[in-house]
Amino acid sequence: MSSFFYNNKFILQFVFWIFPLAVLPNECLAELNDLINYEDIYGNEQTIKPASNESDNEVDESTDISKELSRSENLSYPLFLGLCCGKCGGNMPLNIFGAGTPEPHEFRIKMNLNWGKMVGMRRGTSNRSTKDTLGQYMMTPRKMDMYMSSVSVGYAFSDRFFVGIMGMYMEKDMEMIRRGGRRSSMNSQGIGDTMLMTKTLLYADDYLIPASQVSLLLGVSIPTGSINQDDKGQILPYSMQLGSGTFDPFIGVLYEGSSSPLWWGANASYLARAYENYKSYNLGDEYRLDLYGMYQVRHNLVGELQIKGKYAGDIEGEAREIEQDGDGHMKMMGVPTAAFMSNLYDPDNYGGSTIDLTTGVQWQPFHNHILNAQFTVPLFQNLHGTQLERDFTASVTYYIEVPLRKSRRSKKSGRGLDILGF
Template identity: 30%
Template sequence: MRLQYQNIARLPAIMLAIAAILNSNPASADSGSGHLMHTDRPDGHAPIGVMAEHIHREGETMFSYRFMHMAMDGNRNGSTRITDANVLTEFMITPTQMDMQMHMLGAMHSVNDRLTLMGMVPVVQIDMDHVTRAGGSFTTRASGVGDVQLSGLFKLFERPGHQVHSGFGVSVPTGSIDKRDDTPAGPDQKLPYPMQLGSGTYDVLPTLTYNGQTMHWSWGAQASAVLRVGHNDENYTLGDVGNFTFWGARRIGERVSASLRVGAKSWGNIDGADPELPAPTAMIVPTADPNRRGGDRIDLAAGINVLGTHGKTAGHRLAIEVGLPVYQHLDGPQLETDWTVSFGWQFTPETR
């Protein structure tokens, strides 16, 4: 059963329709009656694995650093785990595991109570281990700057304890899609798709987020998508991505909150193909096949936020979230995700 990423990719249209409805109701635009959502509490921001999930008050600036690690180990075809030996009956080479580490620097600034601007710069390192049918093994590595993201987040609705905002972002193709490394095929070979650092295309990033809170609890939901525009310089387009996530958090005292989150993600196969990874290459290693990249995954994630406050609007927040997949369906053979961890530090200086 595939979740059909095409359906999830339709979310942005639905989100824009909801946004239009909310925005067409002038009574929903809160102005002048103060700030209704409390961000000066540990769960005033969502679990750290969620992006673009909060906005800021007029004049506020926030800087953030995130570290993310995703560990993939073993292959899957559909929802069935398969051994390396299984993969090697069909391919000369199989990936056995991959680790992706990402450092992400971010800044947010609110122009006014309705519009917050956001920019993020990722630095990525990817390591992939392989075994060959002949019994050899090798590792490839790629690292560098990924795709820079620029977004505007727009408040649509605010009532005591409830807030909705939409986001419109662009992913700029600053990440390399020409990463190379030594492989058994020779020195300095073009690395397959999952080892590249960027999409190579300008991608549109729509989001729609709802946040709710009471005295001790908070919760939220977010739909988001990555929609690729055109072909990149290597003549292919990564699949679109649809995400839906919802979470709940409970305050444990003034400074700590604990959260649980469910995240569902669906992503498509690659359209076109890198001319340096032609069909014969795709029959050697599954990572070079544009039709073995799509998949669906549902993660369960647990997180903790810790607030170090100095004043009402300024402060530090530390957060960690660990995610485990509970469902995966991959157009395989494809490496499966074993666990993810996100760590974040957010700093809001005193507003003048």
């Protein structure tokens, strides 16, 4: 029984997170039906009762919501406002920095489960056999599985300013092979680094439902992840550690555009490793460029496609245990030599350029809730030195927006914007 829970921990975590949705109030379904009726009919009219200081009599005035949204009367396609709020243009892949920005005075909660697999060796852009790698090193990795769970919480203070924080837990399992064919394994698990981020709106053609907007992302990665992971007293390689050991600032620019039923955007970001950690090394700087396009199929379903580029620099310096104590080095007569035991301990075997293709689908099971499933495969890998090559990454994200009393969408405010679907 214990082995069942261990081998299926990824699925069990997802069930544990999503189970509370089974007891959501019926009100969620009622709101979703309102949205369906609006988007299918287009002609819903809302009755408003303006206040009058001259008379106690109330006058009914019919207002056409479609005209308020400046919608063309003769569309050859459905008018969609997106699954999430207008502050992210209605639709956006949830794996991008700054994705999912709610209306002012609203919280958003984002929960993610991620599984990545790496199989086989690569040097530069060419595959490298295990036999060839073992000719240079005494042992080398065969494959690696990485599981990551993250929870992020954010709050929008105004139309222009949003703050979010993300914590994560990760587990890394690596299978090794030695000369002679004997196999072994490495494992590390624990809390990863914590991300603190702000998003500032620089430009939007409309505050309520923007069709074009540009935002500035600023943040810092806080070193809450361990860099002391070891196996029987010997330090584990850099790739098996859980954090960077440094405060790492990042900056990004995000563009989002839309013309129903299409959404698109681009995100460019830079993460700086500005100094050495207390073990005398620092990971490489990271540059990212993400391009995405999305198509809304119906009121509660969106397809997405992403091209994601990344460049990571080499590791600078060397961990004290490796440089001074001889961990990760081959030994002769008990004395460490200059040769590394595995490519994983050589800081020159880290970093490189990658281009990935991500496909995904977003589904809205309830109002203000989004379920996002994504699958990523590499299109191009140019790795520094000899490294494991990435095979695929699969992820599931659940996103919730929580309007507070001061929100435009709060029912208690009496403003009634929930029917618009954002």
